[in-house]
Structures are given as C-alpha cells and as structure tokens.
Amino acid sequence: MRYRFRPFPFSSIANMHLFSKRQRRILPGFGLSMGYTVFYLSAIVLVPLSTIVISTFGIEPERFLAAVSSPRVLASYRLSLSSAFFAAIFDAGAGFLTAWTLTRYRFPGKRILDAFVDLPFALPTAVAGICFATLYSPAALPGQVLSRFGIELANTPAGIVVALIFIGFPFVVRTVQPVIAELETEIEEAAQSLGASRWQTFRKILFPHLFPALLTGVTLAFARSIGEYGSVIFIAGNLPFKTEIAPLMIMSKLDQFDYDGASAVAFVLLLISFIMLLVLNGVQRWQQKAYR
Amino acid sequence: MSIELRNITKRFPGYTALDNISLSVATGELIALLGPSGCGKTTLLRIIAGLETADTGSIILENRDTTNLPARSKNVGFVFQHYALFRRLNVFDNVAFGLTVKPAAERPSKQEIADRVMHLLKLVQMEWAAKRYPSQLSGGQRQRIALARALAVNPKVLLLDEPFSALDAKVRQELRRWLRKLHDDIRVTSIFVTHDQEEALELADRIVVINKGKIEQEGTPQEVYDHPANSFVYNFLGNVNVFHGRVRNGKVVLGQRLPEEHSELNGHEVKTGQAFIRPHDIGISRIRNGNDHPGIIRDIRLTGSQITLELESAGFDRPIEAEISRESWRNLELTKGDEVFITLDKVRVFTGDFEI
Amino acid sequence: MQQRQNQTASPSRTPAKNDPPAVQALLIALTLLFFAGFIFMPLALVFSQALSKGWQLYLDAIREPVALEAVKLTLLTAAIVVPINAVFGVTAAWAISKFTFKGKTLLVSLLDLPFAVSPVIAGLIFVLLLGSRTPFGSWLGEHGIKIIFATPGIVIATLFVTFPFVARELIPLMESQGREEEEAAITLGAGGWRLFRMVTLPNIGWGLMYGMVLCTARSIGEFGAVSVVSGHIRGMTNTIPLHVEILYSEYNYTASFAVASILVFLALVTIGVKALLEKQLEGNHNTRH
Numbered sequence: 001m002r003y004r005f006r007p008f009p010f011s012s013i014a015n016m017h018l019f020s021k022r023q024r025r026i027l028p029g030f031g032l033s034m035g036y037t038v039f040y041l042s043a044i045v046l047v048p049l050s051t052i053v054i055s056t057f058g059i060e061p062e063r064f065l066a067a068v069s070s071p072r073v074l075a076s077y078r079l080s081l082s083s084a085f086f087a088a089i090f091d092a093g094a095g096f097l098t099a100w101t102l103t104r105y106r107f108p109g110k111r112i113l114d115a116f117v118d119l120p121f122a123l124p125t126a127v128a129g130i131c132f133a134t135l136y137s138p139a140a141l142p143g144q145v146l147s148r149f150g151i152e153l154a155n156t157p158a159g160i161v162v163a164l165i166f167i168g169f170p171f172v173v174r175t176v177q178p179v180i181a182e183l184e185t186e187i188e189e190a191a192q193s194l195g196a197s198r199w200q201t202f203r204k205i206l207f208p209h210l211f212p213a214l215l216t217g218v219t220l221a222f223a224r225s226i227g228e229y230g231s232v233i234f235i236a237g238n239l240p241f242k243t244e245i246a247p248l249m250i251m252s253k254l255d256q257f258d259y260d261g262a263s264a265v266a267f268v269l270l271l272i273s274f275i276m277l278l279v280l281n282g283v284q285r286w287q288q289k290a291y292r
Numbered sequence: 293m294s295i296e297l298r299n300i301t302k303r304f305p306g307y308t309a310l311d312n313i314s315l316s317v318a319t320g321e322l323i324a325l326l327g328p329s330g331c332g333k334t335t336l337l338r339i340i341a342g343l344e345t346a347d348t349g350s351i352i353l354e355n356r357d358t359t360n361l362p363a364r365s366k367n368v369g370f371v372f373q374h375y376a377l378f379r380r381l382n383v384f385d386n387v388a389f390g391l392t393v394k395p396a397a398e399r400p401s402k403q404e405i406a407d408r409v410m411h412l413l414k415l416v417q418m419e420w421a422a423k424r425y426p427s428q429l430s431g432g433q434r435q436r437i438a439l440a441r442a443l444a445v446n447p448k449v450l451l452l453d454e455p456f457s458a459l460d461a462k463v464r465q466e467l468r469r470w471l472r473k474l475h476d477d478i479r480v481t482s483i484f485v486t487h488d489q490e491e492a493l494e495l496a497d498r499i500v501v502i503n504k505g506k507i508e509q510e511g512t513p514q515e516v517y518d519h520p521a522n523s524f525v526y527n528f529l530g531n532v533n534v535f536h537g538r539v540r541n542g543k544v545v546l547g548q549r550l551p552e553e554h555s556e557l558n559g560h561e562v563k564t565g566q567a568f569i570r571p572h573d574i575g576i577s578r579i580r581n582g583n584d585h586p587g588i589i590r591d592i593r594l595t596g597s598q599i600t601l602e603l604e605s606a607g608f609d610r611p612i613e614a615e616i617s618r619e620s621w622r623n624l625e626l627t628k629g630d631e632v633f634i635t636l637d638k639v640r641v642f643t644g645d646f647e648i
Numbered sequence: 649m650q651q652r653q654n655q656t657a658s659p660s661r662t663p664a665k666n667d668p669p670a671v672q673a674l675l676i677a678l679t680l681l682f683f684a685g686f687i688f689m690p691l692a693l694v695f696s697q698a699l700s701k702g703w704q705l706y707l708d709a710i711r712e713p714v715a716l717e718a719v720k721l722t723l724l725t726a727a728i729v730v731p732i733n734a735v736f737g738v739t740a741a742w743a744i745s746k747f748t749f750k751g752k753t754l755l756v757s758l759l760d761l762p763f764a765v766s767p768v769i770a771g772l773i774f775v776l777l778l779g780s781r782t783p784f785g786s787w788l789g790e791h792g793i794k795i796i797f798a799t800p801g802i803v804i805a806t807l808f809v810t811f812p813f814v815a816r817e818l819i820p821l822m823e824s825q826g827r828e829e830e831e832a833a834i835t836l837g838a839g840g841w842r843l844f845r846m847v848t849l850p851n852i853g854w855g856l857m858y859g860m861v862l863c864t865a866r867s868i869g870e871f872g873a874v875s876v877v878s879g880h881i882r883g884m885t886n887t888i889p890l891h892v893e894i895l896y897s898e899y900n901y902t903a904s905f906a907v908a909s910i911l912v913f914l915a916l917v918t919i920g921v922k923a924l925l926e927k928q929l930e931g932n933h934n935t936r937h
Contacts, residue, residue, distance in 0.1 A: 026343055026363060027830050028840035033743035037755070040736050044807050045761050051776040052769065094682050101679045105672050113679070115923040116687050121862075122915040122922070124869025125767075126889040127908045130896050131690035134697065134905075142689070166686050198667060227766025230871035230889070234896070247768040247872065254772065254876060259781060266769045273764045281757070343831050363834045370835040376828035380850035389846070390836035438832075445836060 049270075056267040059260045067264035072240055073249055077268070080246040083157055084225035087164030092218045094165070095172025096210075102173075103180045117173045120166050125230030132163050133234035155237030160245065163231045168221025175217035179210055212287035219283055223276040227269065294319040294481040295340065295449055300349035302335055302505075309335045310346070311505040317449075320479040322472075324486055324496035328528070332505040333485045337451050340483070341370045354448050369442030369480075371452040375434040377426040383437050384409055384422040390445035412440040415474070432463040439471075443480070452484035456491065468495055489529045493517060501525050523642040526568045533574075535567045536609050537641075565643040574614035575635030576601065578624060584633035587612065589626060601626070603634060694912050697905035709895075709906035717884075718891040719910070721799065725887065726867045729806045734860050737814025742848075744815075745822035746830065756819065762811045770808050771876025774801060797879030802887065805873040810866045814859035821855040821929070822848075858925040865918040869911060 056064065067073065101107075102114050120128065136143040136153035143154060153159035183206065191201040229247040236243040244252075246269050253262040295317040302310040309332040317323050325333040338344040340351055342363030350359040358366055378386050385392075387409045391400055400408065413419040416436040426434055435455060442450060455471070456464040472495050475482060486492050492499050493513045500510040501524075509521040520526040527534070577584070587605035594600075599621040603612040612634065626632065666672070699706055709715065740759060744752060762770065778795045779785045788795060795801045833847045849856075871889040878885040886894070888911055895904035 026345075027746050027827065027834065028843065029742060030747050033739045034747075034749070037736070037740040037743050041740075041755075041758060044804075044811055045758070048773040048777050048808065049761070049765070051773050055776050094686075097675060098679050098682065101672075101675050104666060105676055107676050111923075113683060115919050116683065118919045118922055119687055119691075119915060122865045122869075122918040124871060124889045124892075124911045124915070126871040126892050127694065127869075127911050127915075128690065130892065130904060130908060131693050133896075134901070135689065135693055166690075169686065223764060227764075227769065229766065229768050230875075247766050250766075250768050250772060251876065254775065259776065259779075262772055263776065266766075266772050269766055270769060273766070277757075277764050341835055343835070363831075364837045364839060366835070367837070368835055370832065372828050372832060374828060376832040378829055378833070378847050378850075380853075381846075389833065389838070393833075393836065393838040393842050393846070441832075441836070 052263055052266055052270060055259070055263040059264060063260065064264050067261045068268050072244070073246075073265055075241045076244045076246045076249045076265075077272075079157060079160070079244065080226055080269075081272070083160040083164055083245070084168075084222050084228075087161045087168055087225050088218045088222040090161070090165050091168045091172045091221045092214060095169055095217060095221075096176055096214055098169075099173045099176040099180055103177055117170050120168075120170050125167070125228070126234075128166055128231040129163065129234035132159065132166070132231070136162070136235065154235060155239060155243055157243060159235040159237075160232050160243065163235050164225040164228060167228050167231055168225050171220040171224060172214065172217035175220065176210060176213050179213040183209065212283070216280070216283050216287055219276065219280045223273060223280065226272060226276065294321070294354055295483070296352040297336075297340070298350045298352070300336065300339060300346045300351070302332070302339065302344070302346050308505050310339070313349070313502075313505070313507060315500060315507065315510070317481060317483065319481055321481055322475050322495065322497045323483045324492035324499045325483060325502055326486055326489060326492040326499050326528070327502035329487055331502045333487075333502050334453055336502070337453055337483060337485050340449070341368045341451050342366045343370070367445065367448050369445065369447030369450040371435070371438050371442050371450070371455050373454040374458055375426070375431075375438040377434055377438060377441070379426050381425075382422070383413070383418065383424050383426070383429075386426070386437060387412055387441045387444050389441065408444060409440075412444055415443075415478075416440045430463075431459045432467055435459065435467065439474075443478075447480065450480050450482040452482065454485050454487070457486070457488070464491075471495065493529070501528065503528075520568075520640070523566055523568065526640065526642070531571050531613065531615075533569050533571060533612055534610075535569075537565055537567055565641050568640045568642070569636055569638060571600065571613045571615040572598075573638045574612065575637065576614055576616055576620070576624065576626070577633050577635065580633045581635065584635050587632055587634045589628055589630045589632060592621075592626065592628060603632070605634060691912060694905050694909050697901060698909045701902050705902055706906045706909075709903035710910065712903075714886070715891060715907055718886045718888050718907075721802070721885070722868055722887040724799070725803050725806050726864050728803050729810055729867045730860055730863050732807060733810055733863055734814050734856065736811075737816075737818055737859055738852075738856065740815040741818035741822050741852075742844075744819050745825075746827055759812050759815050762808055767809060767870065767872025768876060770873035771805050774805050774808070774877055778804075796877055797881065798885060801877035802874050802885060805877045806867045806870055809870050809873050810863045813863040813866065814856065817855050817859035817862070818852055821852060825851055854925055854928045858922070858929060861918060861921050861925065865915065868914055 059067075098113075098117065102110060102117075133154070134140055136146065136159060138144065138147065138154060146153060151158065153162055187205060187209075188201055191205050192198075196204070227247060229245070229251075232245055233248055236245060236248075238244050238248055246265065250262045250265050250269070253259075253265060295315070297313060297315045300310050300313040301308070313332075313336060325336060327333045335344060339346050340353075342358070342361060346359070350357055352358065353366070353368070378389065381389065388405050391405045391408065394400075399405075410419060410422070413422060416439055418433060418436055418440065421429060421433065421437070426437070429437065435458075439452075439455075456467055459467065468491060484495070496513060498510060499513055499516045501508040501516065503524050509516055509525045511519075516525065517529050520529060523534075526532055580586070585605045585608075587603040589601055590604050590611060591602035592599060593602070595615075597618065598615045599618055601614045601616065603614060605612060614634070624632075667675075698709075744756060775796055776782065777784065778788065778801065780789050780796065785796065793800075795804065829847050829851065830843060833843045838846065868887075869889060870887075871893070874887055875890060875893070878887070878890055880886065880890065880894070888907060892904050892908045892911070895901075895907060
C-alpha cells in the first residue's frame with residue numbers, strides 16, 4: 001500500500017513551520033494563488049460585510065433596540081422566519097418525493113423533469129415573483145379556483161409560503177437525490193430476505209439513512225428563504241404588520257434614507273443567517289458521520 | 293555512483309518518516325526499497341524525485357548535488373502507483389509531454405519527438421495505442437505508457453513507486469518479468485518501491501529493507517533472504533517459524549532436546565531469544581536421527597506445488613510449519629496424526645525484543 | 649491521492665423488487681402534479697401573458713429603447729463579472745485543492761458566505777461602504793467617480809452575489825483529481841504556466857464551464873442586490889429584472905411579461921446547458937479507474 005499522510009495534528013510549531021515552508025513549494029504558485037484569493041475575498045466579501053457590523057456598532061444602543069424591536073420590524077422577522085419554516089417543511093415532502101421518483105422510477109419525460117428541478121435556481125427571482133402574483137391574483141383563473149375553496153394567496157402569508165416553496169425546492173432535491181442513488185440495493189435485499197415488508201424496509205432502513213441528507217436540504221432551503229426578496233414581494237402585497245418580510249423592511253428604511261435603521265435590521269437578519277450557517281455545519285458534520 | 297543519499301532525515305508532525313538514511317546506488321543497478329506500508333520508502337523515493345523535501349541530508353545524482361534543485365530540473369523519471377497519466381491527452385501526447393515542455397532551445401524538432409515517442413511505444417509494446425486515451429487502456433497498459441513517458445526525457449534515474457500494486461496478480465507477474473528484461477536492455481539506474489517481498493526478490497539486483505524510517509539491511513536478494521540481518525528482515529522476507537526460547541552460555545534451548553550451539557551467541561548472558569527457521573528448511577523423516585525432535589502431524593495442507601505440514605512438538609510454544617515437496621510427502625506416506633521426526637537445521641537466533 | 653473508484657451505481661440497477669406499480673404510479677402522479685403547479689404553470693403563464701396582445705406588441709415591448717438599454721447593461725455586467733469571478737474561482741481552487749495549509753476549512757466556508765446573505769443586504773453593504781454618505785464615497789464623489797446608483801455599483805454588487813459559484817464547483821472536482829498528474833508533469837520538466845495550461849486546465853474544463861454558466865445565470869437574474877444599488881434610473885441603471893419590475897408596477901403587464909420572457913428563455917438555456925455539462929462531468933469522474 002502506498003504511504004499516506006497521517007491526519008495533521010498541529011503538534012509542534014517548529015515542525016509546522018518546516019512542514020508548511022518546504023512542503024508547499026513542490027507545485028508552483030501557492031503564494032500567488034493564496035495571496036490573490038485572500039485579497040479578493042477580503043475586498044469583495046469580508047470588508048463590505050464588516051460595514052454592517054461597524055455601522056451597527058456606531059448606533060446608540062437605545063436607538064438600535066428601538067429600530068429592531070419596533071412592532072412592525074418584529075412582525076417582519078416573525079413573518080420571514082415562519083413562512084420560511086412552513087415552506088421548508090413543504091419542500092421536505094415535495095423534494096423527497098421528487099428525488100425518490102426521479103432516481104428510483106422509470107417514466108417518460110423523466111430526464112426533462114430532472115433538468116427542470118433547477119429552474120428555480122436559473123429563473124430570476126423577479127420573474128418568479130410576478131408569475132406567482134399574477135397566477136394567484138383574484139383576476140386569474142388559478143386564484144379564482146383556489147378562493148372558491150377558501151384559499152387566498154394574493155397579499156397573504158400563504159402566498160409568501162408558495163413563493164418560498166418554489167425557491168427552496170431544488171435545494172432539497174439536489175441534496176437528497178445523490179444519497180438515494182448511492183443506496184445499496186443489498187441493504188434492501190437483506191431487509192426483505194429477513195422478512196420485512198416494503199413499507200417496513202422504507203421506514204426502518206431507507207428513511208433513517210436518508211434523513212440526514214433531507215435535513216441538510218431543508219436547512220439550506222430554509223436559510224435561503226429567510227433572506228429571499230425578489231420572488232416574494234410581488235405576491236406579498238407588502239401590507240404593514242401583515243405581509244412585510246424582513247428584507248423588505250431594510251429596503252423601505254433605505255428608501256427613507258434611514259441608514260442606521262436599515263443596518264440594524266440587516267444586522268439581526270445577518271445574525272440569523274449565520275446561526276443557520278452554524279446549524280447547517282452541524283447538520284452536515286452529522287450527515288458525514290452518519291455515512292462513515 | 294549514480295545516486296548517493298547522505299543522511300536523509302524527514303519528520304512529519306508527530307513522527308519521523310526517515311531517520312538518517314544513507315544509500316548508494318551504482319549506475320545501471322535496479323534497486324528495490326522493500327518495507328511494510330508506512331515505513332517511509334515512498335517518502336524516500338519522492339525526496340529523490342524532488343516531490344518532497346528532506347529536513348536534512350543531501351541527494352547527489354551523478355556527482356551533482358541536487359538537494360535544492362526543484363523537481364522539474366532534476367531530470368528524474370518517476371512512475372506513479374496510479375500511473376498519473378494526463379487523462380485529457382492521448383497516449384502519444386502523454387509520452388511526448390516531457391519533450392514538448394522543454395525550452396525552445398533544447399526542444400527536439402517535431403519529427404524527432406515523433407520518432408522518439410514511437411520508438412518508446414515500440415519498446416513498451418504499445419505502438420498501436422498512440423491515438424488512444426488513457427481511459428481506453430487497461431491498468432497494465434497504462435502502467436507501460438507511464439513508463440514510456442518517464443523514459444522519454446532520458447532520465448538519469450528511473451523511480452517507480454509501487455508500480456505493480458494496482459494490478460491484478462497475473463498481469464503483475466507478467467509485467468514484472470517484462471520490466472526486468474527491459475531493464476537489462478536499457479540499463480537505466482532504477483529504484484522501485486514495493487511492499488511485496490516476492491516482487492523485490494525476483495526483480496531487484498539489490499534489496500534495501502526499510503522499517504520505521506531506517507534501513508534494516510541491504511544486499512542482493514540471496515544475501516537478504518539467506519542471511520537476514522535481524523529478526524525484522526527474517527520475518528518480513530518469506531514465511532518463517534518463530535520460537536521463543538532461553539539462551540544460556542551461547543546455547544539456545546529448543547523444545548525438550550539438548551541445547552544447540554550457536555557461536556555468535558557466545559559471551560551472552562542468560563537472555564530470552566527468538567529462534568527463526570524457514571518452513572522449507574525443516575526436514576521430516578520417519579526414522580530418528582541424532583538431534584531430531586519428535587512431533588505429531590496435526591494438519592496437512594496442499595499449497596500449490598508444495599505440502600504444508602502443521603506439527604506439534606513437546607516444548608515448542610506454538611505449532612511448527614514445515615514445507616515439503618509433494619514427492620517426499622508421497623514417499624513418506626504421511627497422514628494426519630502420524631508421529632514423525634523433525635530436523636531443525638539452519639536455525640537463526642536473535643536476542644532482544646521481537647518486533648514486526 | 650486515493651484512487652477514485654467508480655462509486656455511482658449502474659443505471660440498470662432499477663430493481664424489479666422495487667415498489668409496487670400502484671405506489672409508483674401514485675408517486676409519479678404526485679410529482680407531476682407538483683411540477684405542473686409550481687414549475688410549468690408559471691412558465692406557461694409568462695408566454696401566454698407576453699403574447700396575450702399579439703406578436704406585434706410583444707416585439708414592441710422588447711424593442712423599446714429603454715428595454716434594449718436594460719439588456720445592454722445586463723450583458724455588460726455579466727461580461728465583466730463572470731470572467732473576474734472565473735479567474736478568482738480557478739485561483740482559489742488551485743490554492744485550496746493542491747496545497748495543505750492551516751485554516752483551509754475556514755477559508756472554504758468563508759468562500760460560501762455570500763450565499764448566506766440576503767440579496768438586499770448584499771446591496772446594502774455596498775451602499776454603506778461606497779455611498780455618498782460615507783467618507784470614502786464622498787471622496788469618490790468629489791473626484792467625479794460615481795459608484796452607487798450607477799453601473800459600477802451594479803457590477804460590484806453582482807460580483808458579491810456570484811462570488812462563490814466557480815470556486816464551489818472547482819474545489820471538489822480538483823480535490824478528487826488529486827495532485828499526481830501535476831506532480832508527474834513536474835518530474836517531466838514542466839513549469840508553472842505550462843503545467844496549468846496543459847494538464848490542469850484540460851482536466852477542469854467542464855467544471856469551469858459549469859461554474860461559469862451558473863455564475864452567468866445568477867448575474868443576469870440578480871434582483872434584490874441590484875435593486876438596492878441601482879437607484880432605478882431609467883435607461884441608465886436598469887437591468888432586465890429591474891425593468892420587468894418597473895413595467896409590472898406600472899400595470900403594464902403585457903410588456904412586463906414580454907421582457908420577462910427573455911429571462912425565461914435564458915433560464916431554459918441555462919438548465920439545458922447545465923444538464924449537458926453534468927453528463928460530461930459524470931464521464932469526467934468515471935475516466936479514472
């Protein structure tokens with residue numbers, strides 16, 4: 001067997017130095033590529049993002065609190081989080097179903113369907129936004145049909161959820177799909193040879209195996225939905241206290257040249273996003289462990 | 293001297309991969325670096341090629357100190373374990389690569405490159421594959437292309453990192469013999485790394501046994517096999533019976549029988565020691581000769597052309613394995629449970645801790 | 649550099665002992681229903697609305713000078729943004745996948761940061777950094793350089809939003825390919841640039857294109873971030889998505905959907921190309937045995 005590097009234990013600083021200094025130079029271009037990467041990352045991402053933190057810390061605490069805890073802003077956070085949550089739950093079902101049928105079954109048009117899973121990635125959010133707003137307005141047929149069943153989507157939180165379902169859908173499918181594809185048929189065959197029914201095999205063997213990936217996908221969809229703007233604002237109608245999402249609050253504060261207020265609201269939203277990122281990291285670590 | 297390594301040491305965080313290694317290789321020699329995985333042999337090879345840097349020590353190739361030369365200027369041919377062919381270039385372009393990247397002043401003409409590539413492809417019996425891509429070839433074919441590619445730049449030395457380990461048993465044997473013949477033809481100084489003792493014994497002019505970053509022994513295959521320098525080498529090369537015994541006044545007590553004399557142990561005090569004997573050096577007979585141990589056959593296994601006997605003998609701490617030819621097995625009419633007499637010649641004894 | 653085994657299952661593995669046909673039919677029907685409602689209905693709507701008043705009005709809406717200006721600005725933005733982020737992506741992937749260094753995990757997660765940020769915040773940070781209210785912004789203003797509410801602002805915000813795409817595609821690809829081919833090239837005497845051009849670049853070609861396609865799609869379609877920094881100056885700082893929004897809010901639905909149909913068309917091209925490239929990339933992985 002070939003000799004392989006052991007995991008890098010960072011044990012001694014002296015060794016560390018030797019290792020990094022002499023080891024790297026074998027392939028060319030480390031200094032240049034690393035330098036440029038760090039420079040560009042700082043210039044485009046890190047420095048601009050830090051302005052939110054800097055400008056938020058420039059605000060007096062009372063004004064900051066007043067800005068982020070005004071009833072209208074609180075309502076927008078609540079709306080953004082809850083609608084993202086419900087959309088993610090729906091996507092869990094729809095995404096899992098789609099991933100399952102697309103990998104497991106054969107039917108005409110499957111390849112095309114598979115390609116269209118990515119439409120929400122590829123379609124500009126504003127276009128999705130005006131589509132849903134038009135489809136479910138009282139003037140259009142789908143809106144009329146739904147309202148006959150008592151479902152109103154235009155200018156309601158339910159409409160926001162619909163838009164977010166669209167946005168989050170591919171995240172779930174694309175994380176679950178490869179894991180279903182890699183499932184070993186032997187596992188199912190073993191379960192069945194031991195006398196398990198198809199449904200028992202799915203519930204006790206397959207689903208637990210797929211769950212970590214599903215959770216990753218749902219978390220991704222949720223995280224994306226919290227900050228979503230373009231696809232939501234058209235169908236939402238943006239009624240104060242009722243259908244104003246958090247990103248819209250930032251927008252409207254900016255329109256009034258209330259930069260401090262906008263930074264404060266953005267700061268909290270960023271914080272939520274980073275917490276989601278940490279959660280996601282944890283979920284992914286768990287997922288990796290689950291598949292070891 | 294074609295290659296000279298002086299006091300090479302390489303440490304990785306937490307352990308030492310190579311500990312003060314010195315080694316000379318004569319021009320035209322084919323050397324095997326043999327050792328268990330993780331012993332540092334691949335690291336040593338990569339250091340010679342410049343793919344890794346030693347912490348201390350120097351590398352002299354053909355009387356020129358190349359320690360601090362970058363890998364691209366060393367003019368060393370390197371054959372990777374997994375071939376590392378350029379998958380987007382066809383076989384011809386793979387072999388031509390080293391020539392086409394030469395600075396314009398040194399680069400041969402297009403025609404010369406083509407001639408050289410075709411010559412090499414003929415040498416490795418792959419001229420039919422010039423237009424193929426690596427993915428269209430089998431493992432053995434890829435490895436031959438990798439070899440041709442490494443030879444294209446007329447390297448001073450050829451380094452092969454476990455060249456056959458990714459191939460299946462049959463191809464491996466064929467390729468091994470073919471490589472030996474090729475080396476006899478072109479005589480380029482070569483070092484190959486392997487963990488397969490059979491490969492090293494069959495292929496190499498000289499074997500260097502490495503363990504835990506140190507050279508345990510170097511010598512011709514015969515020397516290393518017949519006269520292992522220590523217990524590690526004895527154990528690593530070929531099957532061997534190991535018995536634990538006590539050494540007293542230059543005599544080792546084996547079984548219930550009288551102590552055997554071992555001159556090299558004279559002067560040693562009472563010590564534990566291990567006795568090594570190869571299965572094929574064990575004699576089996578129906579009639580007792582002076583020094584024989586009585587034993588009972590517990591198992592008989594057919595291992596290809598040989599018969600392996602598992603014997604039990606009073607005073608030995610574990611079963612004795614013996615290999616005899618099918619012919620003598622038939623002549624002696626041995627069956628399970630028979631009592632026989634065991635002759636232990638060529639016993640080697642090492643004192644100190646036993647280690648693998 | 650472990651050998652990459654052929655991990656993907658063979659396609660013929662759809663086992664006969666799979667779910668009962670009735671269950672299959674039901675699940676497929678549900679999937680189709682979801683696609684019909686959430687994917688195909690909106691698509692159909694765009695074209696039916698766009699053409700609801702005939703081809704003439706459709707073409708007029710697209711050919712209107714303001715719309716053409718928006719198309720021009722959008723393409724200009726993509727033409728600047730995609731190459732810059734592609735160069736960055738290759739550079740970052742080279743550093744990350746071919747070398748060992750401390751803090752690599754941190755660096756990789758920092759590269760993904762823009763994905764975690766709301767598009768509106770992505771716009772806001774550049775207003776806060778470069779707007780006329782800030783010292784730096786006012787200094788730029790004094791020297792006659794306008795960034796926010798002008799084209800440079802749109803470009804910078806788009807750079808931020810599309811920042812991770814190429815690097816994200818290339819890092820796992822190059823990591824799976826290992827260092828051996830580059831090492832082999834070096835022992836054969838190749839230097840930095842040749843090594844990259846002859847060995848690395850051909851190996852990552854499809855992945856690079858894939859990343860650039862995603863990057864292009866996002867840079868054309870970005871709405872929130874661009875909306876914040878554009879200032880909505882008609883015929884000056886409007887990209888196609890912003891123009892769609894303006895027409896829509898002016899109740900000019902037909903024109904709005906007509907312009908939107910350009911974006912839909914581009915999105916369809918994107919997913920088509922994406923599907924093709926994915927096939928290529930799959931083959932790419934499988935050539936190593």
